[in-house]
Amino acid sequence: MRKHFILYGSVQGVGLRYRAFHAANHFGVTGYVKNLDDYSVEMELEGSEADIDNVFLLIERGTFIRIENMDVRTVPDQGSRTFEIRD
Numbered sequence: 001m002r003k004h005f006i007l008y009g010s011v012q013g014v015g016l017r018y019r020a021f022h023a024a025n026h027f028g029v030t031g032y033v034k035n036l037d038d039y040s041v042e043m044e045l046e047g048s049e050a051d052i053d054n055v056f057l058l059i060e061r062g063t064f065i066r067i068e069n070m071d072v073r074t075v076p077d078q079g080s081r082t083f084e085i086r087d
Contacts, residue, residue, distance in 0.1 A: 009068030
């Protein structure tokens, strides 16, 4: 499964992208994360539902990360092989 997220709150400048990168690699989840101009963060995660949930659990443990709201939708699988931080 692949899910597309837009995360709002204290999500930029707090290490979220790097935490997402390490969490995704730990659980074998692929996709990407990137900062958006409106100070939100866009992320797509592809893997099992349990692994995607586990990635979020690790992200939310970040000291300064506060996800206050998010938009989520399921999107078609891309067959990604890696997780990347995009500019």
